[in-house]
Amino acid sequence: xxxxxxxxxxxxxxxxxxxxxxxxxxxxxxxxxxxxxxxxxxxxxxxxxxxxxxxxxxxxxxxxxxxxxxxxxxxxxxxxxxxxxxxxxxxxxxxxxxxxxxxxxxxxxxxxxxxxxxxxxxxxxxxxxxxxxxxxxxxxxxxxxxxxxxxxxxxxxxxxxxxxxxxxxxxxxxxxxxxxxxxxxxxxxxxxxxxxxxxxxxxxxxxxxxxxxxxxxxxxxxxxxxxxxxxxxxxxxxxxxxxxxxxxxxxxxxxxxxxxxxxxxxxxxxxxxxxxxxxxxxxxxxxxxxxxxxxxxxxxxxxxxxxxxxxxxxxxxxxxxxxxxxxxxxxxxxxxxxxxxxxxxxxxxxxxxxxxxxxxxxxxxxxxxxxxxxxxxxxxxxxxxxxxxxxxxxxxxxxxxxxxxxxxxxxxxxxxxxxxxxxxxxxxxxxxxxxxxxxxxxxxxxxxxxxxxxxxxxxxxxxxxxxxxxxxxxxxxxxxxxxxxx
Amino acid sequence: xxxxxxxxxxxxxxxxxxxxxxxxxxxxxxxxxxxxxxxxxxxxxxxxxxxxxxxxxxxxxxxxxxxxxxxxxxxxxxxxxxxxxxxxxxxxxxx
Numbered sequence: 001x002x003x004x005x006x007x008x009x010x011x012x013x014x015x016x017x018x019x020x021x022x023x024x025x026x027x028x029x030x031x032x033x034x035x036x037x038x039x040x041x042x043x044x045x046x047x048x049x050x051x052x053x054x055x056x057x058x059x060x061x062x063x064x065x066x067x068x069x070x071x072x073x074x075x076x077x078x079x080x081x082x083x084x085x086x087x088x089x090x091x092x093x094x095x096x097x098x099x100x101x102x103x104x105x106x107x108x109x110x111x112x113x114x115x116x117x118x119x120x121x122x123x124x125x126x127x128x129x130x131x132x133x134x135x136x137x138x139x140x141x142x143x144x145x146x147x148x149x150x151x152x153x154x155x156x157x158x159x160x161x162x163x164x165x166x167x168x169x170x171x172x173x174x175x176x177x178x179x180x181x182x183x184x185x186x187x188x189x190x191x192x193x194x195x196x197x198x199x200x201x202x203x204x205x206x207x208x209x210x211x212x213x214x215x216x217x218x219x220x221x222x223x224x225x226x227x228x229x230x231x232x233x234x235x236x237x238x239x240x241x242x243x244x245x246x247x248x249x250x251x252x253x254x255x256x257x258x259x260x261x262x263x264x265x266x267x268x269x270x271x272x273x274x275x276x277x278x279x280x281x282x283x284x285x286x287x288x289x290x291x292x293x294x295x296x297x298x299x300x301x302x303x304x305x306x307x308x309x310x311x312x313x314x315x316x317x318x319x320x321x322x323x324x325x326x327x328x329x330x331x332x333x334x335x336x337x338x339x340x341x342x343x344x345x346x347x348x349x350x351x352x353x354x355x356x357x358x359x360x361x362x363x364x365x366x367x368x369x370x371x372x373x374x375x376x377x378x379x380x381x382x383x384x385x386x387x388x389x390x391x392x393x394x395x396x397x398x399x400x401x402x403x404x405x406x407x408x409x410x411x412x413x414x415x416x417x418x419x420x421x422x423x424x425x426x427x428x429x430x431x432x433x434x435x436x437x438x439x440x441x442x443x444x445x446x447x448x449x450x451x452x453x454x455x456x457x458x459x460x461x462x463x464x465x466x467x468x469x470x471x472x473x474x475x476x477x478x479x480x481x482x483x484x485x486x
Numbered sequence: 487x488x489x490x491x492x493x494x495x496x497x498x499x500x501x502x503x504x505x506x507x508x509x510x511x512x513x514x515x516x517x518x519x520x521x522x523x524x525x526x527x528x529x530x531x532x533x534x535x536x537x538x539x540x541x542x543x544x545x546x547x548x549x550x551x552x553x554x555x556x557x558x559x560x561x562x563x564x565x566x567x568x569x570x571x572x573x574x575x576x577x578x579x580x581x
Binding site: 095097099100192206232235298300304305307308315319322323324325326327328331332333335337340341343344347352353355356357359360363370372373374376377379380382414429430431 | 489493494497498500501502503504505513516517519520523524525526527528529530532535536537538539540541542544546547549558561562564565566567568574576577578579
């Protein structure tokens, strides 16, 4: 048997069910490795002691019918966990201990999973490098001083470094797929309405979705099955019949029509990414898929649209952090001064910047010029995809315009940081499912990802295409454990 | 268009985030760069386009108006920054 922490979710659940491993052995193995991996800074809060107790409890009365029987899992620190501190990577929630549980994490525990701890992320999920976190940046296990992507950077690093078998991230503009691409892991953003938003610290409510981050596509299908559910507590949760994704997982994609959008061939895109894309196309052909050139004419307008819509929603969502009911408070002479000081000291620079953008585009006299305009362009972007999906079953693109960059490289230039999400943002604007799978490496040996985009609620199809491509690509993430300490 | 210092201060007031002059100047630069990038949208004619207000094409659901009696006062007050078992405490608002 291979080392416990390097096993996939599929292997771990099989080994538990066949009684080759106990939940306690597995849980302790992940905790031991975490103790030696502090340099990566993936954890904001650990739950190790309780996790061991719970694993013993599971072993004393195991239920092997569950989908995550006694499996320890760490989650992004954006999910409210009852009794366990939830910070969203922000000083303003530094001392916040929820008294309720998010629906998607509740789904994990209901299927037998055990909480290992809460993973670092960009503050309020606003960032593409995990550098905006109040709790410091995360190291990418792929190489020292490299960002793990963001905002689910602690999550992507934890999966790549074998610190959790799988995890859940959230994706508002690419926050699952971009970090997955940067770390050689798999990340899926489900259709808007597939996973409940209840109990997730809100960033931009019309874009936010939770989704699985895993070592491979099969694990991704198993995990999606657990977290996707209809929920009365989320008014935009959609009631539809969800597939048994892992059971219906198949490499047979013969005859599937896969679209290649010409607008994703952007200026200054490295040759390696162009090559990676070509390889993906030829693998898809090898599998019997039909390749069709398509056009998504408003692609270039997606990022500017996103940087109106997302900050507008964020400025409204983050109005609740006023120092009155929970979280950090800075004292003031009067109520207004307390609000202003609390928010000034409690939020980091990027969050403040986005609240300011959002406040401005929603303010009197500018609403029509910016916010309404952006909502109209969002309609055009969605229509691009509707038109494309009348001709094809799925769309194949690169996940990101570059591989992981160095820590500090882009922190002084917000716009260059925003450009990271150029291939992922349109999918959120249109509410579609998208998955990033590792597909190759650049000249520095850093991973690069390919993205498969599907029709609404067609997660099965993009999982199957990814499963077939994964087999052909045969990606190996050679991570040297350079960060381990004794 | 460009955003001047006065506008930055006005937005910070609306957003209830106090900023000093140094921060305001830095923000002015950042915001102008970002809005220059955002203004690309003006290239598009959207006169006859309907705004997309919800991506999930469903109407909001109704639920039964039921009393779910659970005493959650303690839970709600648990994270309150200033301790008081019955209320949230704020600076004096009435002179």
